[in-house]
Amino acid sequence: MEKAASWLKESLHYEFSNEHLFRQALTHRSAAGDNNERFEFLGDAVLQLVISEMIYHARPAASEGRLSRLRSTLVKDVTLAEIAVELGLGEHLILGSGEKKSGGHRRSSILADAVEAIIAAVYLDAGLVAAQQLIRSMFEERLEELPVGGELRDPKSRLQEFLQSRQLPLPDYQTENVSGKAHKQSFEVSCTIDAMDLTANGMGTTRRDAEQDAAGAMLVKIESRG
Numbered sequence: 001m002e003k004a005a006s007w008l009k010e011s012l013h014y015e016f017s018n019e020h021l022f023r024q025a026l027t028h029r030s031a032a033g034d035n036n037e038r039f040e041f042l043g044d045a046v047l048q049l050v051i052s053e054m055i056y057h058a059r060p061a062a063s064e065g066r067l068s069r070l071r072s073t074l075v076k077d078v079t080l081a082e083i084a085v086e087l088g089l090g091e092h093l094i095l096g097s098g099e100k101k102s103g104g105h106r107r108s109s110i111l112a113d114a115v116e117a118i119i120a121a122v123y124l125d126a127g128l129v130a131a132q133q134l135i136r137s138m139f140e141e142r143l144e145e146l147p148v149g150g151e152l153r154d155p156k157s158r159l160q161e162f163l164q165s166r167q168l169p170l171p172d173y174q175t176e177n178v179s180g181k182a183h184k185q186s187f188e189v190s191c192t193i194d195a196m197d198l199t200a201n202g203m204g205t206t207r208r209d210a211e212q213d214a215a216g217a218m219l220v221k222i223e224s225r226g
Helices: 002-012 019-026 037-058 064-075 077-087 097-101 108-126 128-145 155-165 207-225
Strands: 172-179 186-193 198-204
Touching (some): 002 128, 019 108, 037 108, 108 128
16 A cells, blocks of 8 residues: 555645545455445545536636536546546556456546545545545646637537538437446447447446437547548
8 A cells, every 4th residue: 555655645645644545445346345335426426516616616607507517527437537547546446356357457437436436535534625625636627628618518419410510310329338336327328320430439427428428439530530
């Protein structure tokens, strides 16, 4: 845990008073001992609250619907997994032998859950203010990069408009996999446009969020074609 503690101090400027909380936050359910499943539940709630407040103050003229879309962009599993990769979190996870062999330290769902678990552990260790500071250090740059004007239409709407403008059929969304406990399910969805011979995948904590993520991935593929 010494290496993990040094990593946390250097990357997120935090030191735990209760090291057991940190160990539990890093422990996947595939490993022996206390795992981070319950921490995911708490961390998700703390993250939603803090990000909501950050967006509320950063976008004083935004409507409720726009605030919700901005928050969704920041707290979705794909964003959390990206943050985990940028921080190098994966190499410090405690996994069971099966997950180690299958590359669990690189799996997006495991990485996203671990980010939420660390947030919960900091909240339990030092309270809301400490958790706020941690979340700000993780998300401040992404918040600044969010669109300011009215261009933030959801990806499904943008994809639909693109296809309709070219008189192409609408995409087909299919649920490929559902995993996780009832309180924190993870959906994997595919988005297929037969007329363009393209398929993209997305994930989210609801089927709708996963479809939006898949639509966003599809737009990236279309843009890359020029």
